[in-house]
Amino acid sequence: MRGGLAVIATSLTALLVACGGDESPSRPDAGPSRTEPSPAERPTAAAFPAASGESLQAIADQAKAGPQVGLATSVIVPGRQRLAFGLIDQSGKLLELPAAVYVARSPSGRAQGPFLAPQDPLTVAPEFRSKTGAGSGGGVSAIYGADVRFPRPGRYAVLVLASQAGQLTGAATQVTVRRRAPVPAIGQPAPRIATDTVASAGGDIAKIDTRVPPDDMHKVSLDDVLGKRPVAILFSAPSQCETRTCGPVLDVAAQLDRTYGRQMTFIHQEPYAGNQERNGLNRPAKAFGLPTEPWLFTIDRRGRIAARLEGAFGVRAFTRAVQAALR
Structure with a gap:
């Protein structure tokens, strides 16, 4: 990824943003349902370089430019946060590779990581599969998730490395950490609100x-x-x-x-x-x-x-x- 982490970040398309965000320009392949854990579900720290005080760009320089990263997390506050994403190849296919995340305040800033990002399947038993789900021919069938520490509010550069046959490929993006989230925080009382029921819908x-x-x-x-x-x-x-x-x-x-x-x-x-x-x-x-x-x-x-x-x-x-x- 020599040539600039920030340049790569500007070319990414967030294909996996939640539904309130931009529309995806492609239809990623859901892939087959799986019964055995894949290597992407069990990444190891040994497969990724230690940060060791290096800059994020220095970590990126150890990898080749590879897939795009599509974020599935938009609400991030200080502390340890789940950062969910997908890795997408040039054809729009979702990849299954061991992955890890690094973050810094800027590409030249000191990197933190690797934060391992095991892939988590969304596929379910046949009796629970809907026509609007992962088996519908276009749904997402698995998602990466890393528990990443963001010390304070502000913008962060993010690097995702994937490992395949001993070779590292990388993709970059950026996130904004806000002081507080618009949704209820863990430990807060949940809103007491009436939700829709079959009875309230008159049986329809x-x-x-x-x-x-x-x-x-x-x-x-x-x-x-x-x-x-x-x-x-x-x-x-x-x-x-x-x-x-x-x-x-x-x-x-x-x-x-x-x-x-x-x-x-x-x-x-x-x-x-x-x-x-x-x-x-x-x-x-x-x-x-x-x-x-x-x-x-x-x-x-x-x-x-x-x-x-x-x-x-x-x-x-x-x-x-x-x-x-x-x-």
């Missing part, structure tokens, strides 16, 4: 669910269970972004509802008024301050936010968020 589930087929997570309203039992509420509009992340994460929710449904309430809430993005956010989405979608919030039995996830998140990340609310 098509009014409140654009998944094909509709899911079964509209039985109760959030305000009826908040503070009484743990809750997982997923804001997702699969009809608005079926080729990307909203459908696949909803399929994951349906699968985990089967596993954890006796211990907590799972709620799917469409975020747009009348199920149309052009109408703007509905009352529940506004109450949670959503800047994008999809968003997942898990809430403990005291009614406080236990975990939150933005954009694309796989089975493992979703499961950890559920378990955080059950502690």
Whole structure:
């Protein structure tokens, strides 16, 4: 990647931004469903250079220019944050390679990392696959996620390295860390708001669910269970972004509802008024301050936010968020 980290960063297209962001110019291949963990799911620190006080550009110079990186995280605040992304080749195909993340305040700044970024599958058992999910011919089937430390607000340069047969390739982008997020923070009380149910829709589930087929997570309203039992509420509009992340994460929710449904309430809430993005956010989405979608919030039995996830998140990340609310 000799020739300038910053130059490469300006050429990237964020194909995996959450549905509130720009439209993707291509339809990345979802790829086959997998049963065995791939090397991308188990990266090791030994495969990547230690920062050792070097600049981010010096780390980048050890790799060849490779895939593009598409971010799936837009809300970042100081502290340790999940940075989700995909790696996309020239044909628009999502890659599966061991990966790690480095960050610095600028390309010439001192690099921090490597932060390992295991890939997390979004594929689910056949009975939970929808026509708007990862098996639909265009949905995202896996996502990288790294826990990255951002010390303070401001703009950061980000370098993603991928390893293949001992060779490193790199892609760069940048993120802005803000002082606070518009959505509820972990530990804060969840908004007490009525969410859509089959009863409130007069029995017409098509009014409140654009998944094909509709899911079964509209039985109760959030305000009826908040503070009484743990809750997982997923804001997702699969009809608005079926080729990307909203459908696949909803399929994951349906699968985990089967596993954890006796211990907590799972709620799917469409975020747009009348199920149309052009109408703007509905009352529940506004109450949670959503800047994008999809968003997942898990809430403990005291009614406080236990975990939150933005954009694309796989089975493992979703499961950890559920378990955080059950502690």
